[in-house]
Amino acid sequence: MKTEIYHADTIKEAAKQIQAGQLIAFPTETVYGLGADATNETAVKQVYIAKGRPSDNPLIVHVANVETVEKYAQPLSEKTRLLMKTFWPGPLTIILQLKPGALSKSVTGGLTTAAFRNPRNQTTLDLIREAGVPIVGPSANTSGKPSPTEAKHVYHDLHGKIAGILDDGPTQIGVESTVLDMSGDVPTVLRPGGVSEEKLEAVIGTVRSDHHKVGKNEVPKAPGMKYKHYAPNAQVLIVADEQWPEALKWAAEQTSPVGVMTTKQVSSQNEIPANGEWFSLGDDVQSASHNLFAGLRHFDTESSVAYILAQKFDKLGLGEAYMNRLEKSAGQQYFQTPKQ
Ligand code: TXA
Ligand code: MG
Incomplete structure (x- = not known):
């Protein structure tokens, strides 16, 4: 058809x-x-x-x-x-x-x-x-x-x-x-x-x-x-604001490219590693909600990454909906500081 x-x-x-x-x-x-x-x-x-x-x-x-x-x-x-x-x-x-x-x-x-x-x-x-x-x-x-x-x-x-x-x-x-x-x-x-x-x-x-x-x-x-929901091919890991330095250090150690979804503010305060592929969530929780699904799809179709690190927001207002979708796409997985 x-x-x-x-x-x-x-x-x-x-x-x-x-x-x-x-x-x-x-x-x-x-x-x-x-x-x-x-x-x-x-x-x-x-x-x-x-x-x-x-x-x-x-x-x-x-x-x-x-x-x-x-x-x-x-x-x-x-x-x-x-x-x-x-x-x-x-x-x-x-x-x-x-x-x-x-x-x-x-x-x-x-x-x-x-x-x-x-x-x-x-x-x-x-x-x-x-x-x-x-x-x-x-x-x-x-x-x-x-x-x-x-x-x-x-x-x-x-x-x-x-x-x-x-x-x-x-x-x-x-x-x-x-x-x-x-x-x-x-x-x-x-x-x-x-x-x-x-x-x-x-x-x-x-x-x-x-x-x-x-x-x-x-x-x-x-x-x-x-049902399983919103899942891209890559494993999504949710990253809290204070964890970005650790998470990006971990990303830099990976042998394959890693997707990184953050606001412009987070990306300007942290260095995205050479193997990191940044997708902008814009400025705030509104633009992040607007861009979330497009970003997850971007990493399925336009690139091939094994992991996507994605920014956490407070579960307030629209943040409740954003986090509900993000947690499902990640199968509830949050970035954990690796044990030494
Ligand atoms: O924004 C939206 O709601 C979009 C646009 C296209 O309108 N639609 C949407 O539909 O997200 P869907 O089918 O992906 O999600 C509908 C949700 C499902 O979780 C379904 O189980 C629930 O609503 N639902 C539908 N009828 C229900 C009912 N009678 N009782 C309880 N849950 C129901
Ligand atoms: Mg649906």
């Missing part, structure tokens, strides 16, 4: 593909998604096949307005309405109880709930309206790989497997949406993301967070959390 590239001026053609049951990758403010008509079960099944995604991991339903959510979900609570009013369109995915049988099992993974999101990207909102159906969209990467923040990342993973990519340039935020479970008694963050817990609490009061490391025998609430 030839994978077509669409732009804002060819949305109508892309929407026709969605209506015909084809897969079209679409831009959002967080990462690119892999789109299919949420009401077409055959099309939704193709999403799992194209990504190589386990079939018990449910998909996010992307909508252009709140009315579409009301069509599928149980009556919305006041808190849920307030969240939608405050953060939509934007990087907040809300899990709600469904009306019985409202969406197919392939969308929900057999749960009685579904995840809804109103993305902050005009081209994609137009695509959803033009297609006239909600669009399911997991991140448009091969399962296990870093999420795509540029159309070329999607093309790399999925060309030949999907009908098209709607290219709207690089995404802004770079890490995925916050997943907030509003289906039970206590609002619970299942995945930290573009909207911080502090911001959620300012609007609806206390939220619980349930995205910390899941024990071997525990069943995570967001099924996606139990």
Whole structure:
């Protein structure tokens, strides 16, 4: 199958593909998604096949307005309405109880709930309206790989497997949406993301967070959390600020090239060794989140390193989402000062 590239001026053609049951990758403010008509079960099944995604991991339903959510979900609570009013369109995915049988099992993974999101990207909102159906969209990467923040990342993973990519340039935020479970008694963050817990609490009061490391025998609430994630070919090691001199000394002793992902500030204060390949995370946690997945992918495609040293940030605000993704890509491995 030839994978077509669409732009804002060819949305109508892309929407026709969605209506015909084809897969079209679409831009959002967080990462690119892999789109299919949420009401077409055959099309939704193709999403799992194209990504190589386990079939018990449910998909996010992307909508252009709140009315579409009301069509599928149980009556919305006041808190849920307030969240939608405050953060939509934007990087907040809300899990709600469904009306019985409202969406197919392939969308929900057999749960009685579904995840809804109103993305902050005009081209994609137009695509959803033009297609006239909600669009399911997991991140448009091969399962296990870093999420795509540029159309070329999607093309790399999925060309030949999907009908098209709607290219709207690089995404802004770079890490995925916050997943907030509003289906039970206590609002619970299942995945930290573009909207911080502090911001959620300012609007609806206390939220619980349930995205910390899941024990071997525990069943995570967001099924996606139990799978290997965001992993480049190289081993990622997380480096705290004060450890850079040690870590770069260790890197210099390696026989092969080592990837180094830091802010400009850290790189200006430390010497990157000759075998070190530096990828800039920009100036702060915002730019680091924007660049994280692109950097991990850079070392997979543009170079071949055995290790990637990557900068740690405080788990505050967007730093919570950045560290959640980085820890997964590293399999929780932090740089340890080697024993003498
Ligand atoms: O920013 C984003 O959210 C991107 C863009 C494309 O919208 N999408 C995305 O989708 O990251 P995905 O499929 O890679 O991640 C969705 C997460 C998974 O961890 C999944 O298990 C969880 O949301 N999820 C979906 N439906 C759920 C449900 N009913 N209950 C609990 N978790 C759910
Ligand atoms: Mg994903």
